[in-house]
Amino acid sequence: MDPGRALPEVSWLRRVADEARVLDRSSTAERVADVLRRRVTEGDLPPGTRLSEEQLVAALRVSRNTLREAFRLLTHERLLVHELHRGVFVPQLDAAALVDLYRLRRAIECDVVRSLQPVDHGLLRPLLDDVAAARAAVTGHGWVAVGTANMRFHSHLVALAGSRRMDEVMARLLAELRLAFHAVASPRVLHEPYVERNAALLELLRDGRFAEAADELVAYLHDSEDQLLGALRAAEPS
Amino acid sequence: MDPGRALPEVSWLRRVADEARVLDRSSTAERVADVLRRRVTEGDLPPGTRLSEEQLVAALRVSRNTLREAFRLLTHERLLVHELHRGVFVPQLDAAALVDLYRLRRAIECDVVRSLQPVDHGLLRPLLDDVAAARAAVTGHGWVAVGTANMRFHSHLVALAGSRRMDEVMARLLAELRLAFHAVASPRVLHEPYVERNAALLELLRDGRFAEAADELVAYLHDSEDQLLGALRAAEPS
DNA sequence: CGCTAGAGATCGTTCAACAATCCCGCAAGA
């Protein structure tokens, strides 16, 4: 990307550099990965299904090697799992994986909130937008849209820390979590209660009451975890 | 994980399963990745060098596709960076990356320590061993060994949480951090002070004084970060 | 009914080739 390269005093150069990074993103494998990522995150492929190389090569019109490179990408995002000599599958999360996931999630999100500095309110803007989007989706009963807005909220929350690595960990975490969402029957009970809790959390942040916000977030995430665990056990009592 | 509750009658099955997992690990790409990983983590390849596909294909006697798959593996471990149409390079961390890294590290490690339960002392055994190994290396002036032992200490510390995902995040984090270590001239001042701090931390854990341990760890990591930043700026004042 | 052997399908790996892109040097122009 850009190690300590030339230092332009001109601000628009920086913008160009940022945009150039987006343009570079045109590897065939990555585009293939984009397609598959969408199919998986939107829940078209039920957990446990195998992604046949042969079929996908034919469908996507790319070579096997390229497809396999895309598989690698998604595997390391945890959106697919790879079993040697057996193929790649869309993973099915069990209860243990969910607990593990929430363990990490609490560590990240709560640390971000707890160590937040009184912040320019403009930075909270994306969070506000997400809450608004979630509310709109609630009135329209677009429950998957509600879920998406909620996840964006938490993603933007972590982004407040300004840490690229934390953002990436969080992104992977949420992608994996979304797989669990698809496993439960009713998305409404899963997402609806948290819209207003997000709003409440946001107010605490706006007022600079970070400790309270962190405590609330802990409870929030525990509730969410319990609910998801219950739904998972109901769906698969095995 | 609670090995104390392991079922005795099938315990050997578990062993076999564990060993099988190791055997499964026999993909050529992964073995190639192992070789390269060692070369990078041991600092043989200075940051910024490009890893030529042609040369490595000839040296390792594998096909380009396999090598590229190994590159992917290491890229997602952050041990290499891939630039489109330019090749893969061993990354050079700047100050910003270091700060970012320690931000995430504090979040993970401190959360683990803070939310620790009074624990079976047997679980602390790996940490004890690491401290002992570090002390032995100190008397032998094997500073890189000291660094390795210290990193294993922190890795085992996170392992106390019993979260696979936290372990993985931590492993990637430490791998990247090791790259920064190679950039500083004197490894002694970098690692020596922390041997005894690790020991002190471990005593706090053994006594169940987790809150104190967490506070100490925060200070610990800040000190380490500052030191590393100073060394980095001294090496490359750019 | 359970077990084994084999066939078929799929994956792992390699190879060779071509297209796309980048890097470097050189020359033309201001």
Add this chain to the structure above:
DNA sequence: TCTTGCGGGATTGTTGAACGATCTCTAGCG
């Protein structure tokens, strides 16, 4: 002298085919 534009060579991106290795499933045996 500095910038700009243009190759030529080197390197990477992508493809398709091929062969061996491994898994899965079924048929047939005891």
